[in-house]
Amino acid sequence: MTAPLLDIKNLQLGVSLGRSSYHPLLKGVSFQIMPGEAYGLVGESGSGKSVTSLAVMGLLKRPLAVTSGEILFKGQNLLALPKREMRRLRGNRIAMIFQEPMTALNPLSTVGRQIAEMFVLHQGKSWAEAEKLAVEALGNVRVPNPDRRARNYPHQMSGGLRQRVMIAMALACSPDLLIADEPTTALDVTVQAEVLRLIKELCAARGTAVLFISHDLGVIASICQRVGVMYSGCLVEENETRALFESPRHEYTRGLLGALPRLGSRSEHGRQRLVDIDSIIADRSRLTESRFIAPREREGSQP
Amino acid sequence: MRLGFNFWLGATLTALVIFAGVLAHWIAPFDPVLDADLMNSELPPDATFWFGTDGQGRDVYTRILYGAQISLTVGIVSQVINSIIGVTLGMTAGYWGGWWDDLVNGLTNVMLAIPSLIFALAVMAVLGPGLPSLLIALGLTNWSWTCRIARSSTLSLKSQGYVQAAQTLGYGDLRIMFTQILPNMMGPILVMATLGMGSAVLSEAALSFLGLGIQPPFPSWGSMLTDARQLIQLAPWAALFPGLAIFLSVLGFNLLGDGLRDSLDPHMRTRKP
Amino acid sequence: MLRFTLRRILQVVPTIVVVALLIFVIFSVVPGTFAASLFADGKRAADPQMIARLNEEFGLNKPLMERFVTYVTDLAQFDLGTSFRTRQPVIDLINDRMGASLQLAVAAMVFAIVVGVPLGFLAALRPGSILDTVTMIGAVSGLSMPQFWLGLLMMYLFALQLNWLPSFGYGDGSFRNLILPAVTLGVTPLALLARTTRAGVLDVLNADFIRTAHSKGMSEAKVVRWHVARNALVLIVTTVGLQFGSLIGQAVVIEKLFAWPGIGSLLVDSVAIRDIPVVQGTILVIVLWFLIINTAVDLVYAAIDPRIKQE
Numbered sequence: 001m002t003a004p005l006l007d008i009k010n011l012q013l014g015v016s017l018g019r020s021s022y023h024p025l026l027k028g029v030s031f032q033i034m035p036g037e038a039y040g041l042v043g044e045s046g047s048g049k050s051v052t053s054l055a056v057m058g059l060l061k062r063p064l065a066v067t068s069g070e071i072l073f074k075g076q077n078l079l080a081l082p083k084r085e086m087r088r089l090r091g092n093r094i095a096m097i098f099q100e101p102m103t104a105l106n107p108l109s110t111v112g113r114q115i116a117e118m119f120v121l122h123q124g125k126s127w128a129e130a131e132k133l134a135v136e137a138l139g140n141v142r143v144p145n146p147d148r149r150a151r152n153y154p155h156q157m158s159g160g161l162r163q164r165v166m167i168a169m170a171l172a173c174s175p176d177l178l179i180a181d182e183p184t185t186a187l188d189v190t191v192q193a194e195v196l197r198l199i200k201e202l203c204a205a206r207g208t209a210v211l212f213i214s215h216d217l218g219v220i221a222s223i224c225q226r227v228g229v230m231y232s233g234c235l236v237e238e239n240e241t242r243a244l245f246e247s248p249r250h251e252y253t254r255g256l257l258g259a260l261p262r263l264g265s266r267s268e269h270g271r272q273r274l275v276d277i278d279s280i281i282a283d284r285s286r287l288t289e290s291r292f293i294a295p296r297e298r299e300g301s302q303p
Numbered sequence: 304m305r306l307g308f309n310f311w312l313g314a315t316l317t318a319l320v321i322f323a324g325v326l327a328h329w330i331a332p333f334d335p336v337l338d339a340d341l342m343n344s345e346l347p348p349d350a351t352f353w354f355g356t357d358g359q360g361r362d363v364y365t366r367i368l369y370g371a372q373i374s375l376t377v378g379i380v381s382q383v384i385n386s387i388i389g390v391t392l393g394m395t396a397g398y399w400g401g402w403w404d405d406l407v408n409g410l411t412n413v414m415l416a417i418p419s420l421i422f423a424l425a426v427m428a429v430l431g432p433g434l435p436s437l438l439i440a441l442g443l444t445n446w447s448w449t450c451r452i453a454r455s456s457t458l459s460l461k462s463q464g465y466v467q468a469a470q471t472l473g474y475g476d477l478r479i480m481f482t483q484i485l486p487n488m489m490g491p492i493l494v495m496a497t498l499g500m501g502s503a504v505l506s507e508a509a510l511s512f513l514g515l516g517i518q519p520p521f522p523s524w525g526s527m528l529t530d531a532r533q534l535i536q537l538a539p540w541a542a543l544f545p546g547l548a549i550f551l552s553v554l555g556f557n558l559l560g561d562g563l564r565d566s567l568d569p570h571m572r573t574r575k576p
Numbered sequence: 577m578l579r580f581t582l583r584r585i586l587q588v589v590p591t592i593v594v595v596a597l598l599i600f601v602i603f604s605v606v607p608g609t610f611a612a613s614l615f616a617d618g619k620r621a622a623d624p625q626m627i628a629r630l631n632e633e634f635g636l637n638k639p640l641m642e643r644f645v646t647y648v649t650d651l652a653q654f655d656l657g658t659s660f661r662t663r664q665p666v667i668d669l670i671n672d673r674m675g676a677s678l679q680l681a682v683a684a685m686v687f688a689i690v691v692g693v694p695l696g697f698l699a700a701l702r703p704g705s706i707l708d709t710v711t712m713i714g715a716v717s718g719l720s721m722p723q724f725w726l727g728l729l730m731m732y733l734f735a736l737q738l739n740w741l742p743s744f745g746y747g748d749g750s751f752r753n754l755i756l757p758a759v760t761l762g763v764t765p766l767a768l769l770a771r772t773t774r775a776g777v778l779d780v781l782n783a784d785f786i787r788t789a790h791s792k793g794m795s796e797a798k799v800v801r802w803h804v805a806r807n808a809l810v811l812i813v814t815t816v817g818l819q820f821g822s823l824i825g826q827a828v829v830i831e832k833l834f835a836w837p838g839i840g841s842l843l844v845d846s847v848a849i850r851d852i853p854v855v856q857g858t859i860l861v862i863v864l865w866f867l868i869i870n871t872a873v874d875l876v877y878a879a880i881d882p883r884i885k886q887e
Contacts, residue, residue, distance in 0.1 A: 059790055090793035098791075103784035108806050108881060117802065118792060153882045169792070413594045416870075417863050420825030421843075428847040428855055429602055501720060508722045509829045513844050528725060532833075535732050542732070546725030554720035561716070 003075065004032035005209050006056065006177055011069035013048075013055055022067055025051055027233040029069075035176065038203065038210040040224030040241070042217060042256070047230040049213045053179045056211070057096055058086045074176070092122040095170035099182040101162035105154040111165050112138070112150025118172035137168040141198060160191035164198065171202055178203060179211045184219060196222060217256065221245060229253045310562025316555025324371035331365040335522045338362065345538040355540040358530055359520075363541055366522035367548050373523045374552055377437060377507045378500035384442025386496050389449025390488075394480050396450070397457030407450065414447040423506055427515045437516050441503045449495050456488035490567040497560035501553040508549050524549050577878070584874055588867045595863050599856050600647050604640060656860065657853030659846075666857035670839055674861075676746060677838030681827055683758035685816065688765035693812055696773025701800070703778065711770055718767025723826050724833045727760035731834075744835040757834040761827055765819040769812065776811030780804050810881050817873030821866055 011029045014022030026048045033039045041049045054060050056071055058078060071078040073094065078086065098104045105114060115137050116130035125133065131150065138146035141164040154162055163183060170178055180199060184192040200223050203210050214220050220227055221241055228238040229252065237250040248254045323330075332351075343360035346352055354363035396407035414422070423440045430436035460466060461484070469479045510516035511525030519526055524545040531542035650657060656666035699708040734756065735743030742753050780786065781804065789799045828840035835841070839858050846854035 057791055059787065087793045087795060090791060092793055096791045098784065098788065100784060104788045106785045106789070106803050106807070107883060108810075109803070117794075121793060121798075155883055166788075169788075409594070413591055413598065415821075416591050416595060416867055417859075418821045418825035418866060420822070420828060421859055421862055424828065424843065424847055425599070425602060425855065425859055428850065428852075505722055509724065509826075512722075512724055513829060513832055513848075515844075515847060525722075528722075528728065532728060535728060536736055539732055542725070542728050546722060546728070549722045549725065550717075550720055553722075554717065557716060557720050 002034060004072075005035045005037075005074060006033040006211070007070075007072040008032070008052070008056070009070040009072065011052065011055060011071065012067045013051060013060070013064065013069075014067050016063035016065055022065070024067075025064070025233055026055075029230070029233075029235045031228050031235060031238060033177070033209050033211060036204075036207045036209055037226065038200070038212060038224045040220035040227040041211065041213045041230060042215065042220050042227055043230035044215055046232075048233045049230050050181055052230075053096065053181050053211060053213055056179065057090060057094060059096075088122075091118060091170075091175070092173045093175050094177045094179065095173070095175040096179040096181065097163070097166045097170045097183050100186050101159055101166050102154065102186075104166060105162060107154055109153075110150065111152050111154060111157065115150070115165065115169050115172060118169055122173050133172075134168075137172050138165070140171075140202070141165075141168045143168075158191075159187050160195060163187060163191075163195050167195070167198060167202070171206070171208065174206050175208060177209045177211065179213070181213045182215070185214070185216070192219070199223065217245075229256070307562055307565060309558045309565065313555050313558025313560070313562055316551055317559050320371050320375060320552040320555060323368045324375045327365075327368040327372055331362075331368045333362040333365040335361065335366045335369040336520045338365070339520075345534060345541075347538070348540055354544045355538065357527070357538065357541045358534050363527075363544050366527060367524065367544055370522045370524040370527065370545065370548065371552070373434070373517060373521070374504045374507065374549070376434070377441060378503050378556065380438045381441035381503040382496040382499045384438070385444075385446045385499055386449055386492060388442070389446035389495075390453045390485070390492060392446070393450035393453025394457045394484060394488075397454040398461060398476065398480055398484070404454075407454070411447045411450050414444075419444040419502075420506060420509060423510060424513075424515065427510060432515050432518050434517060434521075437507060437510065440510075441506055444506070445499055445502065449492060449499075452491050452495060453488060456491065457484055460484050460487055490563075494560050494564040494567065497556055497563060501556035501560070504549060504553050504556070580878055581875055584871055584878075588871055592860075592864055592867060596648075596651060596860055599859055600644060603852050603856055604643065656857035659854050660851045661846075661849060661854075666853050669842060669854060670857060670861055673837055673839045673842055676836060677827065677831070677840060679754065680757055680761060680831065680836060680838060681820075681823060683754050684762035684823060684827075685765060685820070687758055687762035688769055688819070689812075689816065691762075692766040692769030693773050696770040697777055697808070699770070700774045700777035700781065708774075711774070715767040715771040718763050719771075721763070723760055723764055724829050726763060727756070727830060727833050730756055730760060744833075746835075746837050757830050757836050760834075761823065761830045764826065765816075765823055768819055769815055772815040773808065773812055777804060777808045779811075780807045783807075806880065810877065813873060813877050813880065817870055817877075820869045820873075824862055824866055 009030050011026055012024065013026035014024045017023055029048070029052060031039070041052065043049050051060070051064065054064075055066055056073075056078065058081075060066065066079055069079075073089070078089070081089075105111070112131055112134045115134035116127060119125040119130035119133050120127060123130075135146045135150050138149055143149050143161060143164055149157070149161075154165075157165070166183070178199075183199070184195050187195060196219060199210065199212075202208070210223070212220060212224055224241055226238065227241050227244050228235050229244070229250065230236065231252045237244065237248065237253045239249075244253065245257065248257055338361060340360040343352070343356050344358055346356045348355040352362050352364065354367065357363055357366070392407050392410075396404040423444050426440035426443060427436055430439060457480075466479060466483050469483055474482075507516055507523065508525030508528070511523045512529050514526075514529060517523035517526050519530070527545035528542060531538070531545065534541055647657075654667065656670070658665055659669060662669070695711050699705075699711040702708055731743050734741045741756050743756075746753055786799060786803060789803050794802070824840075827838065828843055830836070831838045831840035832844050839861065843855065843858040843862070845851075846858065
């Protein structure tokens with residue numbers, strides 16, 4: 001059996017309120033991602049999904065801090081790694097792309113240069129070599145005229161193109177894991193599909209695992225093999241994508257899916273109100289971690 | 304409205320200055336102009352003359368108290384004039400647009416091309432020295448910044464719902480400007496005026512120091528420094544205290560203005576948590 | 577870039593023209609009183625005959641329109657008029673003293689940048705630290721202090737008491753004479769630069785692309801070198817430009833204080849005796865310099881930030 005690429009064990013995280021007291025944001029989250037797998041993390045704003053990804057990358061800034069738990073990447077606990085080791089992994093073996101491509105790129109530096117940085121940083125290439133590799137990388141993400149585009153500044157590109165640049169940067173060193181935090185939310189619907197397809201194909205081709213974070217169920221469904229649902233700092237359900245959509249177990253998941261207006265539902269079920277999530281979760285204090293995690297087909301014991 | 308340390312320190316210093324100026328007549332031990340006994344000149348600070356005496360034998364402490372009156376007058380009046388000019392021009396330019404806006408913009412650009420002290424110098428050259436000319440000169444110098452702020456505030460407020468509502472109700476332009484738009488930009492204007500007070504006091508000090516502002520024997524902190532310059536080796540305290548007074552009052556105005564700005568600014572920069 | 581440069585330079589022209597007009601208008605009311613102030617020194621009333629002769633000599637009796645035309649045509653030939661007092665061409669007077677003023681202004685600005693920018697940078701990289709607090713307190717104090725008072729105190733301490741530096745004058749043009757005036761003049765821009773650099777760097781540090789840089793696995797030092805520096809530079813350049821204006825204004829006072837033979841002290845002396853042509857000419861030259869420097873700053877800004885040229 002294969003070992004998980006990323007193994008998050010009972011991760012707890014909070015906002016420091018001073019004097020060692022924390023307001024909890026993550027109340028004990030556990031999940032695993034296998035090599036090459038696309039895992040989706042879905043939930044509303046404030047559920048803790050972005051903060052989980054920042055924790056994996058080691059990018060949590062004060063006053064946020066991990067209070068307990070482990071993040072195992074290829075067996076190593078990232079939380080225990082010295083800073084220099086972590087930097088070597090970041091961008092190189094674990095990469096991340098963010099939601100706002102406009103502000104995520106340095107406006108005063110050419111796009112080519114920003115991609116080239118990856119090669120100089122992690123592969124010890126010279127700037128000349130790195131810039132050539134950057135052009136290649138742009139070609140891989142299907143940017144037309146890559147050598148000309150490499151000399152563009154971010155503001156000279158559209159949102160979709162910029163996001164491709166981000167993808168090129170992230171995949172430059174062929175990382176084992178790509179974390180995508182709402183990468184298509186800020187894009188036009190027409191561009192969204194292209195970017196999603198790109199992510200799916202490139203990662204499949206390189207065997208890169210993906211941790212895809214979104215509040216958009218449709219987007220998650222199109223890319224991910226397994227999905228975890230987060231609510232209020234807990235992972236409340238986890239299953240294969242299809243199974244989750246067809247038979248959701250946790251009331252929150254049901255609420256999420258029920259809140260999706262569906263074409264033709266009126267003729268099928270008659271006039272219905274969209275499901276209101278608040279009324280479903282009757283008692284939030286009873287919420288504990290991972291109440292409905294579907295058993296996976298695996299030999300060996302559960303972690 | 305969170306009012307931080309800056310604000311309170313500034314407010315305290317400002318209050319001190321106001322206190323000194325308003326009550327000078329009652330708390331000063333001597334007369335600032337008449338009590339000039341050459342027998343007492345250039346005495347170091349002691350029990351009678353708390354800050355020592357100057358070249359004419361006048362008590363420095365008394366003159367500093369009375370000097371506060373001048374500084375306060377200069378600061379407040381010049382900023383009132385500044386604000387009136389700046390707000391009127393800026394608001395109308397932003398609201399009406401068109402050729403008036405172009406004209407005001409052009410004028411503002413020209414004013415910004417002339418360093419303010421230089422302009423004040425020029426005006427003083429025309430009007431002659433003395434307090435009234437000083438007030439006019441300083442009132443005419445820094446209105447361009449206020450004007451810019453007023454104009455950009457007006458431009459963004461103009462498209463607000465309540466302004467458009469007032470327009471549909473048939474309110475006249477001037478009425479809208481003064482009842483709807485003006486109250487909403489008072490914050491930044493007030494900050495500018497407070498900071499401007501500091502700048503005005505510094506300018507007055509500089510002009511008086513150059514002999515172009517308040518003329519002797521009236522006790523302006525700046526002109527006290529002119530006299531003190533001659534005596535710098537014999538009576539350094541005569542230079543220390545007036546300058547210190549200027550420094551502390553301008554510091555007060557600046558901190559007050561900074562504090563106001565920090566509490567009014569929604570994009571307040573947070574320091575490390 | 578070239579087109580932008582040309583366009584920017586051309587913008588200076590209408591401004592300087594308007595300023596020249598403004599100066600004329602302001603001072604056209606004054607000339608007649610020059611003679612009066614010159615001869616009314618002390619308690620004697622001015623001799624009307626002397627006044628009349630002076631007015632005749634300088635054409636002050638001619639109608640306003642005629643004086644205006646003369647003014648404009650002279651300006652076009654770079655003739656700034658003749659001093660009432662010394663009968664020398666104003667432009668010569670200015671030329672003689674321009675060098676000293678430029679020396680002072682440049683020295684002060686260099687001092688301000690070399691000390692202020694690094695301080696602001698460091699303060700931003702360690703917000704809330706002692707360095708940060710001290711720098712900020714120092715900055716706000718520097719902005720509140722009357723520069724000439726600081727100059728006086730420094731003069732007292734370093735020149736008169738410790739005898740390390742000459743207390744005033746240009747002397748033989750050596751560097752020692754430049755130190756006190758330049759440092760005095762540079763304190764205010766230094767304070768403002770430290771402050772705005774700090775604010776600018778903090779803004780950059782909180783920007784999204786810095787998070788991206790970190791996510792690429794860059795060390796703090798590399799992030800600063802590759803990404804923060806250039807972006808903060810934009811704000812610094814703007815501030816330097818803005819500061820030059822008030823620097824020139826303050827230089828007038830500092831020149832007088834330290835008896836520095838520049839155009840600032842020329843201006844002050846001329847204002848005191850109402851030597852109008854000199855006052856007019858000096859102000860015009862000062863404003864011209866200010867505009868030139870502003871334009872230069874704008875061009876540097878455009879060279880750094882590629883977004884500006886797009887407009």
